[in-house]
Amino acid sequence: MENDTIRSSGGNTLVDVWIDGKMRAICVSRGAIEMHLGLTADQAAAMSESDRSEFVRTNLSLIMKAAKKRLGETSAAAPAIFIDTGQLPVRSTDRRKNERRKTERRKVARPQGIPPAGDRRRGPRRKGERRGSSD
Secondary structure (H helix, E strand, O other), X not given: OOHHHEEEEOOEEEEEEEEOOEEEEEEEEHHHHHHHHOOOHHHHHHOOHHHHHHHHHHOHHHHHHHHHHHHHHOOOOOOEEEEOOOOOOOOOOOHHHOOOOOOOOOXXXXXXXXXXXXXXXXXXXXXXXXXXXXX
16 A cells, blocks of 8 residues: 555544545544554553554555445445544454463373373383394
């Protein structure tokens, strides 16, 4: 996406995109971005216009889904779509930081003397002498 199609104006970030056969202006409010990211008041105050523009650029598919949903709720002929607080889904916790496996996948430690079921070997493997005595 070109840099001139995403711009900030006051507390809003504007982007021009082609939706349903028309070029439309999407206006994403600062509150919608802050709520989606789950920012505290201090973090929200530190977010600059370029940070908000970068958010819109990197999350354009999310913005497009919200804009199409909003367009369905309002007039289909609307030249501009306004996305306000609560209209972007709240981001869940980062999956990469959580443990993905719910159970332990490693094999349980078995006592040395008991072979697992189906093991047909009689003696210890590769632990004794490999060659018999030549006597």
